[in-house]
Amino acid sequence: MRLLKWILKAAVFFALFAFALNNQQDATVHLAFGRQWRAPMTLIVLAAFALGMVVGVLGMLPSWWARRGQMTPTPPAAPAPPAPPALAGQAPVTPPDGI
Template sequence: MKFLRRLFYLFVFFALFAFSLNNKKDVTVHWFFGYEWTTPLVFVVLASFAAGIALGVMAMVPAWWRQRAQARRQSALPDAAPSNLAAPTVQGIRDGL
């Protein structure tokens, strides 16, 4: 299994490497106020990918914080079961309760 995983990673690496070698041409990204950025296409793709990951992580941070706070609150509660939820007795199990 490790061999297949490493083979897959090697394939992905070579595919991305071939992609970068095939996209050496310069592209111009036009920003606001007349600013232009001229760079190889592979850098534009990598920058877009990194920006997408960063925005996705920033969008998930509030949910992560809420979940961590909720987990802390739940771990602070006592572990004792409420008295109205007592374990069923053998007689109750036989009777179908």
């Protein structure tokens, strides 16, 4: 199973590496107010992916904070009740070995 995971990871890496090698030409991103950004296509795709991750994390923050507020610490365990005092003239009862 470990070998299969490594093979899958290597396949994804080489596919992305081949994508990067095949898309080295410059691309232009047209921004607001007539601005342009010229960069290799691979860099533009990487920037779009990173921006998507940031937007996704920022979108999930409110629900994470709400869940964090709902979590309450567990109260400490109640102490064990004290053992009953031994009756006069009787030896205290001890459990047999192994229990």
